[in-house]
Amino acid sequence: MAIKIKRAYEPPEPSDGTRVLVDRLWPRGMTKERAHIDEWMKEIAPSDELRIWFGHDPGKWTGFQKRYRKELHHSEQEKCIKKLRALAEKGTVTLVYGASDEDHNNAQVIRGVLDKS
Numbered sequence: 399m400a401i402k403i404k405r406a407y408e409p410p411e412p413s414d415g416t417r418v419l420v421d422r423l424w425p426r427g428m429t430k431e432r433a434h435i436d437e438w439m440k441e442i443a444p445s446d447e448l449r450i451w452f453g454h455d456p457g458k459w460t461g462f463q464k465r466y467r468k469e470l471h472h473s474e475q476e477k478c479i480k481k482l483r484a485l486a487e488k489g490t491v492t493l494v495y496g497a498s499d500e501d502h503n504n505a506q507v508i509r510g511v512l513d514k515s
Contacts, residue, residue, distance in 0.1 A: 399486035401512055403505045406496045410434040415490025418482065420505050422446070425496035435494060442478035444504050445469060459502045466507050482512060 402414065406425035410417060410433075419425075419435045422443035444452070444466050452462040469475060485491045493505040 399483070399512065400490040401482075401486055401509050402490060402492040403500075403509055404492050404494055405498075405500065406433055406435075406494050413490065414492040416485050417492045417494050418485070419494045420508055421494075421496050422449070423496070428496070433494070439478045439481075441474045442470070442482075442504075442508065454497055454499050454502060456499070456502050462502075463507050463510075466504060467511065470508070470511055479508075479511060482508070486512065 400415070404414065404417075406419065406421075406428050414434075416436045417434055419433070419438040420442050422440050424438075425433065443449070444462075448462065448465055448469065451465075452458050470479060482491060482493075493508055495503050495505040497503040
C-alpha cells in the first residue's frame with residue numbers, strides 16, 4: 399500500500415494518486431479547484447471534542463494519538479479505514495489535511511493505523 403500525506407496548501411501532483419481530505423472542516427481559504435480533492439471523508443476526522451482538546455499542542459500528541467485511535471474503532475470510522483485500505487490496494491492514496499504542523503496531525507495517525515493493517 400502506498401499512502402502519502404500532504405498539506406492541503408501544497409500543490410497537487412500526479413503522483414498523489416487519489417487525494418482524500420481527512421479533516422472535518424474544509425481548509426481555510428482553499429478552493430475546490432485548487433485542492434483537487436477526490437474524496438472528503440469528514441467522518442474519519444477526530445471528534446470536535448478531541449480536536450479542541452488537542453489544539454495542535456505537541457505536548458498533547460501522545461494523548462491525542464491514543465484517544466484518536468480509540469475513535470477510529472467506531473463503526474463509521476472503521477468503514478472509512480476499510481475504504482482507504484481498498485483505495486490504497488488499487489494505487490497511491492494521499493491523505494490531505496489542513497493543519498500547519500506536519501508532524502502532529504490526524505493524517506499521521508490514520509497512516510499509522512493503515513500501515514499496521
